[in-house]
Amino acid sequence: MKLHFIDRKSSVTNSLSVTRNSYPHFLKLWHFHPELELVMIIKSTGTRFVGDSIEKFNEGEVVLLGKNLPHMWINDPDYYTGNTDMIAEAIAVHFKKEFLGDTFFEVPEMLKITNLIHKASLGMVFTNVDNDLRAKIKSLVNLRDFEKVITLLQILQELAEDTQARILSSNGFIKPFNQDASQDLEKIYEYIYKNFNKPISSRKVAEIANMNSSAFSRFFTKIHRKSFTRYLNEIRIGYACKMLIEGEQKIISICYESGFRNVSNFNRQFKLIRGITPNEFAKIYNNESELI
Secondary structure (H helix, E strand, C coil): CCCEECCCCCCCCCCEEEEEEEECCCCCCCEECCCEEEEEEEECCEEEEECCEEEEECCCCEEEECCCCCEEEEECHHHHCCCCCCCEEEEEEEECCCCCCCCHHHCHHHHHHHHHHHHHHHCEEECCCCHHHHHHHHHCCCCCHHHHHHHHHHHHHHHHCCCCCEECCCHHHHCCCCCCCCHHHHHHHHHHHHHCCCCCCHHHHHHHCCCCHHHHHHHHHHHHCCCHHHHHHHHHHHHHHHHHHHCCCCHHHHHHHCCCCCHHHHHHHHHHHHCCCHHHHHHHHHCHHHCC
């Protein structure tokens, strides 16, 4: 599926833009842009594509997308039948992290929002948004410029405090490595992301972290709430998803290029992590006839 870059410079004169879109159905366009995007679905249902995440979406959900994160919303089939009574409606807010200056979010008071923006690099969905917060998002459409900025900061702060928010895409699809991590973790991430498609043992990574194997295992599990093996497989599957979406290689080639040594284990781990087989995943992204 072709990925499109959206250049918003020519259409945006302010540091942030707010639009309320209402169409018979959302535009089927797999795209990315340098702005972060906050989306609230007002009406319609369908399937949401964010990175290598494929999930159903419903009215009322809020999604925050990081810069350059590929995404697309596709409505359920009934929306494409020409029924004029069916409406797809959403509010979309676009802004760059630096829209208030390069260092604005570096002050201690902005720490929660800074962490939120960092997590949004993989996409986040908020399904426990109360009516007051939804009303604030809707109000952005009609507010004056200064009030719009203040209200957006309030919205981001409230989203940052939502403990039920979920990450959507996988590390392997997006991250080269986590540059905001501690020095020890940075060494680990850098090694993993440079070598994930080669045989990697936890013992070798433990040596890089200057730990023994058992201490490293406990440390890694505590930090990530998953084993090192699971984390590594998620990285590999995320990379495989990226190649499957591009649709330029056969599954067997993708298996070996993403670091798996045999197809059966690749298929097993893929279904364990993504919930579907590599072949099913490729069809969803690359065969539009299955999407409408």
